[in-house]
Amino acid sequence: MLGRTTRESSAHAALAAHEAGWSGVAAGSTVVSAVRDESGELLDLGTTTQALDTVASIDDLAAVVHLGHPEQPSPELEQALLAGDPALLVTAATTVRPQWVWVAPPGGVGGQVVVDESGMRDCADALRAMGVSPRLVPTATPVAERAALAGEHGSLVVERSRVPASWVEVPGSERVAAQGPVWYGLLQASPSLPRFDGGAQVWLAFGPSDDHRGSLRQTLGVLAEAGVDLQHLRSRPSADGPHVFLTSFRCPESDVLDALVAELDVRTVAHRTLAVLPGERFEPGPRSLRPRWAGE
Numbered sequence: 179m180l181g182r183t184t185r186e187s188s189a190h191a192a193l194a195a196h197e198a199g200w201s202g203v204a205a206g207s208t209v210v211s212a213v214r215d216e217s218g219e220l221l222d223l224g225t226t227t228q229a230l231d232t233v234a235s236i237d238d239l240a241a242v243v244h245l246g247h248p249e250q251p252s253p254e255l256e257q258a259l260l261a262g263d264p265a266l267l268v269t270a271a272t273t274v275r276p277q278w279v280w281v282a283p284p285g286g287v288g289g290q291v292v293v294d295e296s297g298m299r300d301c302a303d304a305l306r307a308m309g310v311s312p313r314l315v316p317t318a319t320p321v322a323e324r325a326a327l328a329g330e331h332g333s334l335v336v337e338r339s340r341v342p343a344s345w346v347e348v349p350g351s352e353r354v355a356a357q358g359p360v361w362y363g364l365l366q367a368s369p370s371l372p373r374f375d376g377g378a379q380v381w382l383a384f385g386p387s388d389d390h391r392g393s394l395r396q397t398l399g400v401l402a403e404a405g406v407d408l409q410h411l412r413s414r415p416s417a418d419g420p421h422v423f424l425t426s427f428r429c430p431e432s433d434v435l436d437a438l439v440a441e442l443d444v445r446t447v448a449h450r451t452l453a454v455l456p457g458e459r460f461e462p463g464p465r466s467l468r469p470r471w472a473g474e
Contacts, residue, residue, distance in 0.1 A: 179221065179238055179239050179240070180195050180200065180201070180220045180221065180239075180240055180241070180242060181220050181221035181222070181223040181229060181232070181233070181239060181240070181241045181242070182220040182221070182222065182223065182229070182241060182242050182243070183222075183223060183224065183225065183226050183229045183241070183243065184222055184223075184224055184225060184316075184317060184318050185225075185226070185295045185296060185316075185317045186242070186243070186244060186296055186317065187294075187296040187297070187317065187337060188219050188220060188222075189277055189337040189339050189340065190274055190276065190277065190296070190337065190360060190362070191220050191242040191362065192219055192220050192242075193274045193277070194242055194272050194273075194274045194362035195220065195242050195362075195364075197272060197274060198270065198272035198362075198364070200240070200242070200270065200364050220242060222318070223241060226243075226254060226255070226258045227258060227261075227262070229241050229243075229365075230258055230259070230262040230263065230266055230365070231262065231263070233266065233365055233366065233367055234262065234263035234265055234266055234367045235263075240364055240365060240366045241364075241365040242362050242363070242364060242365070243255060243268070243362065243363050243364075243365045244296075244299075244360070244361070244362060244363075245268070245271060245361040245362060245363040246361065246464075247361050247460065247463070247464040248271045248361060248363075248379040248426070248453075248455050248457075248460040249379060249409045249410060249426055249428075249460055249463060249464055250409070250410050250426065250464040251381055251410065251424070251426055251452075251453070253412065255268075256381065256383070256412070256424045256452065257414065257424075259381075259452045259453075260383050260422065260424070260450060260452060263367065264450060265367040265368060265369065266365060266366075266367055266368075266452075267365070267366060267367075267368045267371070267372075267451065267452065267453060267454065268363040268364065268365050268366075268381070268452065268453035268454075268455065269363075269364050269365075269366055269368065269372055269453075269454060269455070270363060270364040270455060270456070271361060271362070271363045271364075271379070271455040271457065271460065272361070272362055272363075273359035273360065273361055273362075274359065274360055274362065275359055276300055276301075276355070276357045276358075276359070276360055277337045277338045277339065277355075278297055278300060278301050278335055278336070278337060278338075278354050278355060278357065279335070279336065279337075279338050279341060279347055279351050279354060279355055280333060280334070280335050280347060280348050280350055280351035280354045281333060281334055281336065281341050281342070281345040281346060281347055281348065281351065282328070282332065282333035282334070282345060282346065282348050283330055283344065283345055283346075284344065284345075284346055286330050286331050286332070286333070287331070287333060287348045287349075288331050288332075289328060289329055289330075289331035289332030289333065290312075290313045290327075290328060290329075290332045290333075291305070291310050291311075291312045291313065291328075291332065291333050291334070291335060292312070292313050292315055292324045292327050292328045292332060292333070292334050292335070293305070293312040293313070293314060293315070293334070293335040293336075294314070294315050294316065294317040294319060294324075294336075295314065295316065295317045296317050297335045297336070298312060298314055300357055300360055301335055301354050301357055304353045304354050304356075304357060305335070305354070307353070308350050308353065310350075312335070313327065315327065321334075321336060321340050321342060322342070324336070325342050325345075333348055335354060358462060359462065361460075363453065363455065371432070371435065371451055371454055372432075372454050372456075373432045374431065374432050374454065374456050375431045375432065376431075376456065376457075376458065377428065377429065377430055377431070377456070377457065377458045378428075378429055378454050378455055378456045378457065379426060379427070379428055379429075379453070379454075379455040379457065379460060380406075380426070380427055380428075380429045380435060380451060380453065380454055380455075381424070381425070381426050381451070381452040381453035382424075382425050382426075382427070382438075382449060382450070382451055382452070383422060383423065383424050383425070383449065383450050383451075383452055384397060384422075384423055384425070384442060384447055384448060384449040384450075385416055385418070385421065385422050385423070385447070385448040385449075394421075394423065396445075397423070397442075397445075397447055400438065400441050400442060400445065400447075401425070401427065401438065403441075404434055404437060404438040404441070405430075405434065406427040406428065406429050406434065406438065407427055407428040408425060408426075408427045409426055409427055409428065410424075410425055410426035410427070411423060411424070411425050412424045412425075424452075426453075435451070435454075439451070
């Protein structure tokens with residue numbers, strides 16, 4: 179059985195699950211889907227925190243979640259995972275081609291543009307580049323209610339499969355539809371880390387045993403000695419005292435991850451693996467930054 183968060187696009191989450199061949203129902207389980215057709219809709223599990231709690235507490239339930247990117251995780255998901263049940267783990271990743279379109283009643287362009295939270299996340303840059311100031315609505319808002327808010331002169335950014343009858347694409351829709359792929363992951367409760375021998379992207383959170391000058395350097399030295407390719411590092415204050423550090427790195431095989439975790443245990447460094455995403459390359463990569471350094 180598969181679910182999603184309230185703020186996630188139901189069409190895109192279901193598309194990711196369908197194209198990746200994911201199933202939340204274990205072999206031989208008597209659990210049936212909670213929706214009529216998981217190829218087009220997934221069970222609404224509430225907020226991110228509620229969804230994680232539900233997945234952790236119900237057997238045979240998994241969630242399709244927005245990742246950001248395997249190499250550069252979404253901050254919201256990273257933090258929610260680390261604050262959630264220790265059994266939670268993201269175990270797979272896939273991309274979908276966004277289905278967003280910009281539509282309006284025939285001849286009715288010029289009013290406000292209504293878009294939901296997931297649409298804003300995926301299309302904000304394109305809309306702003308066209309000078310659009312959208313009206314944001316919750317993702318759970320029915321399309322009929324959005325159409326009423328837009329009025330006869332307004333428009334919607336919505337998934338193609340949910341376009342209201344007789345509404346048509348407007349100039350600029352092709353720019354909204356041309357957004358790059360969106361990454362989704364499969365979130366499950368897992369009693370142990372999955373084994374892999376062909377490479378995987380790992381999300382690892384850790385907190386040095388005490389917060390002193392050089393403590394981060396020492397822990398990063400453990401990662402360097404393990405030979406992993408660190409691609410992402412973010413820090414957060416921790417309610418327990420020391421800072422929490424969130425990383426993402428490419429790991430060649432399970433034995434390397436096992437040795438790394440064992441060494442962290444020896445050094446009494448608190449840690450938790452948040453994701454193990456099998457795969458050698460995750461293309462396209464995260465959006466790159468063109469820096470302008472001092473003195474240039």
